[in-house]
Amino acid sequence: MEYTNPGPPDGEKIYKLLELLYEGHIDGGLRQVMTEYLADDNYFKIAAVDPATGAFAGFLLGSCRLEVDFECRAGIIEELVVLPEHRKKGIAKTLLEALEAWSRKKGAKGVLVPCGREGFYEAMGFEKYMVRRYWKDLKD
C-alpha cells in the first residue's frame, strides 16, 4: 500500500470511500464540505492508495485544536474509513499513526474522536466517553 496527502483533485476518489459511511447518500452538502476540507491546509488528510488500481483504499481526515474538556490541544479524527476488502491489514492503524505524528508536532497531548464506532478505537488504546450531542439549525 502507498500513502499520499490528497488535495482538491482527489475529491471523487474520496466521495467513493465516504459512500460507505453514509450509505450512498453523498449529497451536495457533504460534497461542498469535503471540497472545502480538501482545499484547507489547516486540516490533515491522508489516503492509502492501492498501487494496482490507483484507487483510494482508505482515508483519514483530521484536525488539531484546543479542547476544553480535555484541557489541552488535541488531534481530532473527523473521518476515518477503509474499504471492506482492505480491512484488517493495518491501514487504519497507519493512517491514525500519521495523524498522531502530525498532531504531536502541533503540540497536541491526545487524540479525540468526537463520533466513533465501537471496536477499532478500543483496539488502538482509546478510552470511551459517552456524550450527548445537540444541534440547532441557524435559520436564514
Ligand SMILES: CC(C)(COP(=O)(O)OP(=O)(O)OC[C@H]1O[C@@H](n2cnc3c(N)ncnc32)[C@H](O)[C@@H]1OP(=O)(O)O)[C@@H](O)C(=O)NCCC(=O)NCCS
Ligand atoms: C474501523 C476501520 C477504519 C478499521 O480499519 P482497518 O484498516 O481494518 O483497521 P486496522 O487493520 O488498522 O486495525 C488495527 C487494529 O484494530 C483492530 N480492529 C479493526 N477494526 C476493528 C473492529 N471493527 N472491531 C474490533 N477491532 C478492530 C484490528 O484487529 C487491529 O488490531 P491489532 O493491531 O491488535 O491487530 C474500518 O473497519 C472501517 O472503515 N469501518 C467503517 C467505518 C468506521 O467505522 N470508521 C471509524 C469510525 S467513524
